[in-house]
Amino acid sequence: MIANELNPVATTILHATLDFPARFGLDLLDDIKRWGDQIVSQVEEEMLDVTPCSPLPETERQKLERVVRGEPELMRLYGQTEHDQNGILYCRMVKCPSCGGEAPLLNSFWLSKAGGDMWGVKVVPQTDKTVTFEVYEAPGGRGPNGENPEDATVSRGVGQCAHCRQAISGDEIKAQARGESRHGTWWDRVYAVHAVRMEPKMDARGRPQRYATGERAGEIKTGKVKFFRPPTAKDEAALVEAKRRLDENWSRWENADLIPTETILTGSKTAARACARWRWR
Numbered sequence: 591m592i593a594n595e596l597n598p599v600a601t602t603i604l605h606a607t608l609d610f611p612a613r614f615g616l617d618l619l620d621d622i623k624r625w626g627d628q629i630v631s632q633v634e635e636e637m638l639d640v641t642p643c644s645p646l647p648e649t650e651r652q653k654l655e656r657v658v659r660g661e662p663e664l665m666r667l668y669g670q671t672e673h674d675q676n677g678i679l680y681c682r683m684v685k686c687p688s689c690g691g692e693a694p695l696l697n698s699f700w701l702s703k704a705g706g707d708m709w710g711v712k713v714v715p716q717t718d719k720t721v722t723f724e725v726y727e728a729p730g731g732r733g734p735n736g737e738n739p740e741d742a743t744v745s746r747g748v749g750q751c752a753h754c755r756q757a758i759s760g761d762e763i764k765a766q767a768r769g770e771s772r773h774g775t776w777w778d779r780v781y782a783v784h785a786v787r788m789e790p791k792m793d794a795r796g797r798p799q800r801y802a803t804g805e806r807a808g809e810i811k812t813g814k815v816k817f818f819r820p821p822t823a824k825d826e827a828a829l830v831e832a833k834r835r836l837d838e839n840w841s842r843w844e845n846a847d848l849i850p851t852e853t854i855l856t857g858s859k860t861a862a863r864a865c866a867r868w869r870w871r
């Protein structure tokens with residue numbers, strides 16, 4: 591078999607999924623399991639402080655409770671923390687020139703519109719001129735309290751302050767981006783986390799389905815449930831720790847050519863708009 595691949599990651603995957611199984615067959619299986627488990631547990635341990643799993647939000651706990659009909663053992667198994675994080679969503683923050691408040695710039699309050707899984711985010715202004723964020727489900731295009739995810743705090747380059755509702759001009763936003771405004775320099779802030787929890791599959795009698803045969807015989811069958819939640823103090827601490835690790839290792843990683851710092855040549859998508867906010871579809 592002959593293949594040509596430019597990308598080292600894709601090359602490794604092709605070797606591992608096409609070439610090695612054909613060449614070594616089932617003999618490889620035990621080695622793969624052993625080394626795979628070792629790598630996973632080592633990476634999990636090292637990454638624990640920068641990839642936190644948070645307690646399930648109350649709304650997700652209640653959804654689970656309905657599915658498992660309040661069964662305490664299943665609540666203990668699946669109702670504690672999320673299983674994984676799928677994405678961390680950031681927005682730009684500017685200082686409002688009118689009131690000095692912290693103003694997030696979101697060009698839409700939609701978090702997801704994918705296949706009926708509709709979620710929005712709400713900016714909640716605080717009396718100390720900061721903001722917090724809440725998430726909500728918007729099944730019919732509206733949140734439970736009439737929130738409209740089509741709303742935004744920035745439109746055509748002009749912002750709107752979440753506190754005093756005054757417009758924040760495009761020139762002011764650009765000045766804060768360049769660090770040339772007397773009101774402040776813009777910064778990034780996490781406004782939502784896309785997380786995953788596990789949920790047991792239930793049978794018609796309200797009991798968890800189990801594998802009947804195979805290696806996993808007896809184990810409960812589970813599925814993944816994706817949800818959004820607002821960031822927690824733990825998430826913020828993890829990002830601070832990640833930044834600290836990056837700064838600490840920067841020169842070593844740069845010398846090892848692990849950080850791409852080279853200029854991207856003009857024409858290689860340099861004119862494409864950088865993704866201001868990540869969106870899950």
Ligand SMILES: C[S@@+](CC[C@H](N)C(=O)[O-])C[C@H]1O[C@@H](n2cnc3c(N)ncnc32)[C@H](O)[C@@H]1O
Nearest residue numbers: 593594595596597598599600601603604607608
């Ligand atoms: C859709 S992915 C396929 C990945 C993998 N080769 C596979 O078959 O699963 C397309 C791949 O084409 C590779 N590629 C693009 N230009 C190439 C080139 N000139 N020579 C070799 N590989 C190239 C990219 O690195 C990318 O991984």
Ligand SMILES: [Zn+2]
Nearest residue numbers: 686689751754
């Ligand atoms: Zn304001």
